[in-house]
Amino acid sequence: MSNTIDVALMLLQLVALTIPPVVVLIQLLKQSENLEWGYRKLSFGLVFSSVVLLIAGALAILTYFVTSLTLPVTVTGALVLVIVGLLPLVLFVGVLYREHRKEFGP
Numbered sequence: 001m002s003n004t005i006d007v008a009l010m011l012l013q014l015v016a017l018t019i020p021p022v023v024v025l026i027q028l029l030k031q032s033e034n035l036e037w038g039y040r041k042l043s044f045g046l047v048f049s050s051v052v053l054l055i056a057g058a059l060a061i062l063t064y065f066v067t068s069l070t071l072p073v074t075v076t077g078a079l080v081l082v083i084v085g086l087l088p089l090v091l092f093v094g095v096l097y098r099e100h101r102k103e104f105g106p
Helices: 002-031 037-068 073-084 087-104
Strands: none
Touching: 002 037, 002 087, 037 073, 037 087
């Protein structure tokens, strides 16, 4: 069981370490001026899918912790809040996509 917990914690750390580069990529995409609309659309799709997959991975890890370990309610609540805190990032990508579509899209 200890090995499984270690792996789950490493996965959670991986999710946490992946979010800042995704945000930097979003910023770079936002500032880019030379991309054709097709590449912009593809880039937004990749960023959006990355964020959604990170949230899904975090939910899977949360599910493992809740079902396999007896965590205090405060820790479970904190994990839920962290995952819910990722949802505005998804919404931001959607808003940014609409903005770019109006400016650069067909």
